[in-house]
Amino acid sequence: MAFTLWNLFEATLLCLNAVCILNEDRFLAKVGWSAKSGNVQGFGEHPSTKAQMFNLLHSIRTVVRIPLIFLNIVTILFKLILG
């Protein structure tokens, strides 16, 4: 039942993996969930909620990709050794 920091870490790792795996150009653009597709808006207007969310996911993807490799390796080693 206990929701500890380690559980939180594992959950975030899995969610970040899920966000980073789906390739933006090949798949998400087809579904329409890409940050690049069809952003026709004026300069002074606020982007829509969907566009903002996709921007967020895109920036998370860019920032997190490299550290995620190391975090995954570390977590796998931990789980192998400590079970």
Added chain:
Amino acid sequence: MNYNANTSGRQRYISNPPYEGQGFASTPKVPQVQGFSNYNAQPPYQNVNPLEQSVPNLGVLGQPMVQDMAMQYGQQLAGAGKTMLKKEVERFVPVSKLKYYFAVDTKYVVSKLMLLFFPFTHKDWSVKYEQDGPVQPRFEINAPDLYIPTMAYVTYVLVAGLVLGMQQRFSPEQIGILASSALAWCIVELAIYSCTLYIIQIETNLRTLDLLAYAGYKFVGTILSILVSLVGGKTSYYTCLIYANLALAFFWYEVLKSKF
């Protein structure tokens, strides 16, 4: 008083007349360490105890001028190292901003706790501003602080451990589990608030640490409910919990009304 370490190197040699006559006659350049070896013949301060054999022969380092220079150089190094370290730490943990949230005093803490328990009669919820930010919590009761949430978090862990112990369900690991569990929920809550604020693009001057402070105030209510449950049992726990939640909701509503 000749060894005043706070004066600069240049000033220090000017204010040291007793050594100038002897030292500069035999040593052409002061920074040259080899030049001081002439001093070993007649160090001025050793004339005080000619019979004592236990004075160690420090060689060059025994001379007060060299000692002084070494001390000043070391202090310069230490000062430079300290500023560099502070800059690096500031990049990861915003220490100066954190200091604002812990600038509290007893009067503020007491009145803030009363406000958390009964916010319904407080009339004026505005925050006074200085030139670049809100006034310190010490002077302004409506400003958020991180002292109460931190203390409440630690007290919650201890009180929950105490209650578990009274029910014979306690073991030392429970403290760790409780602490990390509460912290994990706080982090999740903070992440949800930050993401929501970003996605909906609300214009606000709420900072992340402000959100952390407001989220941490709920621990005060939980501590109160747990303590009440010790006295009254299950029903009193639930009633107190409901009241604490209503008070906290009202508090949040009033405080955040002016921030958006």
